[in-house]
Amino acid sequence: MSALLRVEDLSLQFRTRDGLVRALEQVSLEVGRGETVGLVGESGSGKSVLSYALLGLSDAAARITAGSASFDGFDLLGADEADLRNLRGREVAMIFQNPKVALNPIRKVGHQIEDVLLRHTTTTRAALRERAIECLAEMRIPDPARRYHAYPFELSGGLCQRVMIAIALACNPKLLIADEPTTGLDVTTQAAIMQLIREKSRERGMAMLLITHDLGLAREQCDRMVVMHAGHVVETAPTDTLFAQPLHPYTRQLIAATPVGRASLDELEPIRGQLPDLRRADLPACRFAERCAHRTEACDRPLPRLQDGHHIVRCHRPQETLA
Amino acid sequence: MSARGTGTLAARPGNWAHARHVLADNPFSAVAALVFLGFVLVALFGPSIAPHDPLASNAGAALSPPNAQYWFGTDALGRDIFSRVLVATRIDLLIAFGAVLSSFVIGGLLGACAGYFGGWMDRVVMRGCDMVMSFPLFVLAMGIVAALGNSVFNIVIATAVVNLPFYIRVARTEVNVRRDAPFVEAARLAGNSDARILFVHLIPNALPPMMVQISLNMGWAILNAAGLSFIGLGVSPPQAEWGIMVAEGAAFIISGEWWVALFPGAVLMCAVFTFNLLGDGLRDLIDPRRRT
């Protein structure tokens, strides 16, 4: 079965006053129909940059220098703005971090849902309001008829996020890109939101790309994981495999630094060093090399792509670092 | 327990180095700064370098066009316009600096206190502002000068008063917005009294937005003074001031003696333009975030 979203060897740079920022390099990933893929990495890893690039929402200073990205066979990078606009909202939807800020503050939430319905579906104007209220109810927003008239600032973070999900799912997209959807929300709200998203995506056979820095969340929700570091994809694997046998040193360190399931502080291990400055012209082939305890001379050569079934890792010494 | 900290502190990057960097980064600011410096020098040394006595009338040479002896020509009383323009620089800059600096300091203080303490202080200050702002500014300036009498000092007062509400409001907003910021709370925990928080923490951070306005204001203050003199309030003859000179020269444009009004007008325009350009550079200089 062909993948729904396919990104191959994508490289992207930003032109800034301080130089060229090599934000993404040779990034490849796939999302199959109905699959939930987690894109994990720390801040500065390039995860959000990637998601914006796929939808043509990148900053004006961004330039794609290589690679391809396609959605259901449709070329995303070569598309013109009109085609992309048709795609966004209808086939591919996105929800963002910090829902209060992501919604239009001066429009009632009901109207914001109607905007999407009007643009992408054949709902008649007369039926719009009813359909919008239905969408709100589907997201288990209590008292939807009254909330239809609410402004985002009147609603809590959790409710705003539900509204954003309602907007995103209003047209039944095939792919949902969720960029840190629960960061900033209370933990009980997080659990409720993720439960809602999972239920809806199963109901509709929707694929999801979940972008997060929370490894525990990704582990719980995702079928497959993609780990990014400094603009590179370092490892890709089904979730259980990734946690049972992480091959890339960065993945292993990321797991070792996460507090979930630890008994004491001593079990946690920090990750040495810092992200390399992506403006450098002399960036090494492996951007983790300077922070890696297992670095050798071999690591200065271009990275290989080692594949074992569905487990892909880009490292010169994955097996050896398992010691 | 570890020994007392050893090692030395690196030298703080100097303020001159930062200034040079800011000017190098923005060539317009650099040009504006140079021209501004030129104006200041002329203001300081104008009377000494003027080729002719600005007050000396010479009926025989009245209304001569620009020539080798009188670079900008002469006016109706035969006075050298070039010398008068040079000397006028001092008065105009004085008015501009005096007025703007007074409004900035007084308005800034009032606004900061209003924004920080709130309550009745805020209400009183704001209503005062509203009163001043309900007059058309130029008319208010006219009124003040008319009431106090024609003099440079009174022009400064009038211009400063008219300008106050602006600084009060900007200072009040900037302080109000930051009053509950975490760094202010942290400052309280570190032992800062209200006065220290206001003067050491809040006001310096409220400065950058006000700095740009200072130089824009200076341009406006000069125009204001020129305007007042133009209608006969303010500087009285025979004192040289750009506005008065333009007023005197206006009558002669129709009869073809263009130089009497043009040169003072052009210099006035240049000064205002320079101040406006200077605004951005000043803000960059003050804002620590621009430091690399």
Add this chain to the structure above:
Amino acid sequence: MTVNLLEVIDLHKRFELRTPQGRGELHAVDGVSFSIAQGETVGLVGESGCGKSTLVRLITRTLSPSEGQIRFLGNDLALIDPRRMPSHKLRRDVQMVFQDAHESLNPRYTAFDVIAEPLRLLAGVADAADLQARVLEIAQMCGLPSELLVRFPHQLSGGQKARVGIARAAVLRPRLLVLDEPTAALDVSVQVVILRLLAQLKSALGMSFLFVSHDLNVVRLLCDRVLVMYLGRVVESAPAAQLFSDPRHPYTRALVASIPGASAGAREDLIAGEPQSPIRMRGQPADAGCNFRSRCPRATAACEHTEPVLQRVGVQRDAACIHLPLPETDKSPEVIA
């Protein structure tokens, strides 16, 4: 017997509000009592609106309580006028590390200035050489290389700014350090380093911690005891490990079950909905029941009119729920000293 460093007794904080529906009162902290022993790390968890930020500010005295006592080192902090607090002798003994280090640093101060300020103002250190030595000392303990001290906040990384905030709070060796979500804004790799630093500093400088966080995983690792707050009240208090392995109060059970990937907690413990409004309108009768009942999976009719009180439900464990069984008479052998 350990002497308690801090004892909070029946603390209340009410705010007057004017809403479109009329005048009302927000009961942000509603009768909180707890204590912190010398050298202990007490965690405080709760979600938005539970009152933990207000409670923290009452303890650090940037806010005044409406009622109640805050006993600290033999004084009642509640009686001190907050305007006098900056110059009070106890100011140096209660300090705070803020959530967003960047926001808590004056953008015009260098790191050195930030750390030196409490020394100058609260410890009266005037001699420049002495000041420099002490700043360098704490900077070194916090892992800040001296060349970073001349930088401004925007020139420092997230982890470095966090260290500056910690150095500032610790420089005067306060007896009680309040940490308000100190690692919330940091990446996971930096978080470990900062948590380790906090643990080290605590033992090196002999401080007690009040560690406020919404991140239950972190709280579990660092704290001895944990308090759970909901809508202004403490609903459960227990040793950290036990709170997570065996939560008693339904709200705590929901929190633990909500942790992504947590092994403890079950699906039926999860809760939905929003907390009920903490604003009590003038003219409305006081609410007599449990303030969690609208979301509680175990609510019964009795919960409508019985307000639960915090009571002992186990060894060193307190919880406020009328459905919890009280411990039977103690059958464990007494330790005879």
